[in-house]
Amino acid sequence: MTDATPDHIDGAAAKGRLDRLRAGLKRRHAKETRFKWYGRLAIAAAMIFLAILMVRIVAQGHTAFYTHTVTVPVYMDPARVDRAYPQGSNFEQLAAEQQLKRWGIQDDAAGDASRQMKALFSSELKFVAADLVAKRSDVIGETVPLAVPLSDEADLYLKGEISKETPEDQRRLTDQQLAWLDRMQAEGVVGSHFNTALFTNGDSTQPELAGVLGAVVGSALMLMVTALIAIPLGVGAAVWLEEFAPKNKLTDIIEVNINNLAAVPSIVYGLLGLALFINWMHLPRASPIVGGLVLALMALPTLVIATRSALKAVPPSIREAALAMGASKTQTVFSHVLPLAMPGVMTGAIISMAHALGETAPLLLIGMVSFVPGVPHAIDQPVGALPSLIYIWENASERAFHERTAAAIIVLLVFMIIMNTAAIILRRRFERRW
């Protein structure tokens, strides 16, 4: 009997029931497939968001990694260069006027043409020229080629980010300036090269001179303070809770407390830092010491939780063996359990440091929103940090800061990737499965 029709049931009714069943099964399988696709779509959506995020940042930021330099011959006119005080001489005006003369363009009475020409050079020109004169006073009276960065807007034009089609009143460069830039490029005096200034300079109000080094050093100083405070305290707290703590009310309170602190919004830590460290203890505003303390308090709970799970993973047999050999509780923990848990502890520590590196909100409240030029070198001076620099640049009105914001984000992400990779390698290489 190939057809599964029981004899005692009426043939037609049985067939109807079977059809219903089959149809139902089909519907159920269709539902199954649909549900599976919902899951796939959800994951695809998350992956697409990640891809868009990364692609957008690289697309916006990669142009900041190269920049344009122009080489202008400047005749160091003895009448206009102050030998004794070269910083006081108006080299920019000098270079602009000479460039116009070379091209046979008459400057108008108001000096409009030379002003427009001047706007194409970075204000760095002044410092390059003044340094040269200060070092070698024999250049006065001679013509020297000066290699200086183009101004931020001119640089953007050469990168193709400002279009000639845009109406003149909607861009910062005039048609004339664009024509001059084209002419410079045709003459071959403009060169494009890797933007070293981005990595060797501190913050600056001029985008073409602004760099991330100051913020990177500030973040490093801050993380150093955070690590020095948070890691010993966090490991100590975890060891006490996991190995020593008696089972009582106080221990319960501490445990609940740590779990809750891990979920307190980071901005609340910023308020704590502002009220406690700055207004009460009068520690210097925006300094790495205050930033490091705030980030340490913030990183502490996650560090404790990670360390505890690393300690939990060490099997009790290790402890029992040490105790049986006559070691005291402290000796057991510090000579056996903690060393065995060390890879896990270090992994947790690195990951929480990476997290602290990217944290921004508390830094804004302790004053790291102000402009800090140069590269910091002390933990009690105001500094900038990488994430707060991103925030500051994002708010800047100059368009050239937008690509630099994305570039700073790339730098930040690279640091985070390095730290996380280190954590993964550490875990893979040293973690023991018991």
Add this chain to the structure above:
Amino acid sequence: MIWIYLLILTALSAAAFLGGRELARRRAVGAHPHSRPGQHGAYALIWVAAPALLVLILLSVFAAPLERQLTAAGTPDVVAELEHFRRDAFFADAHRVGRGEPALQIWERPLAEQLPVEARRMVRIERTLQWGGGAAAILAAILGGLFALTQIKPQTRARNRVEGWIYGALFICSAIAVLTTLGIIASLAFDSFRFFQKVPIFDFLFGAQWSPQIAIRADQVGSTGAFGAVPLFVGTMLIMSIAMCVAAPIGLLSAIYLSEYASRTTRAVIKPLLEILAGVPTVVYGFFAALTVGPILRVFFNEIGLFLMGGPLDGLGQYLALVQNQMALTAGAVMGIMLIPFVSSLSDDILNAVPQSLRDGSFAMGATKSETVKRVLLPAALPGIAGALLLAVSRAIGETMIVTMAAGLAANLTFNPLDTVTTVTVQIVTLLTGDQEFNSAKTLSAFGLGLTLFMVTLVLNIIAHRIVQTYREQYD
């Protein structure tokens, strides 16, 4: 200055350790010592370092307020009678003069004469505190060391005593967590209390108008300041709801797929990618929201608006054509993306905690996988998932950078996702990063907002943890 003290203390501690060890070795000759020489050395070291560190910590916490007290106490009447912020400015200038820097303001006759006098007095107080504190620390170290030296005897149980100290130190490490919480509550409550003295708490919690600008001069045109936080609460809730609408379904469905359907290799690829999404700093999401998502959404709605304009839905078209970058939808959507990995990994853990026997039972009854998920797993995991979603809500409420960079500042009382709203965290940042005037209701209101935020997230977390905990115990 503190570095010199730390250097001296390190040297003293090292000397104590070496000396203690040597002494223990010598005194142990012929006797039957309880502890090893190194343990005696460690004991001596602790007695040198611990009292001195205690003094230094107390000094760094209390020196600044003490200095303020002493300065305020001996000040002449002309200065003491100044208004609060004028007096602060005067002391700040006196401090500057004391360090040899020029004063920021020009002070008039009676005050100008007091300035150098006060500057000298402040320098004296500062020096006294610094030198006195340092001397106290070194004295404490020496006294502690002398005590330890008397304790070095063969029968002293140095190891047990050192372990006692270690136990105490570890306990203090854990207690820092409680101290942090107390510190947060104290600092928020103290300034909030002063805020509620200026603005009644009822007006703050239930007032419908928020405009914290207060005229600095009496004759200035401007609002007198309104501190009704309801628009901020509504804005926060609106953005949080949008974020949860994005994060909850995507996060939950991807967790279900990963834990129930995905192969081992798929999991091995997707999970690290989700972790990357989770590790991206929020300031990066803020940048993404402000410069990518905002403009895209604005153009999208503006185009629709232009299309509708002139038609039967002209009013709607007019509205959509003027939608701005900073609409609530922008911040909410990006915050939702940020929360996806958070929801996903928490739900994944919870689904994995459901015993395999429940799945097997359901499959044995002929249920398909999706039916098992929908009728068995989800009901069983529901409390856990609710807890996870509550934790996500608490994160959304406390999230700062995305809203600061992508949401607006206008405190509109609206539920429209296309309007600009502002949130509690945005206002805290704005109030505390501009020009601050100490003691003004404007600055203090940030602490009131912070206290509210802390309380709400704390309650949410406690409930969420409680739910997750009881749920876990159910299956353990």
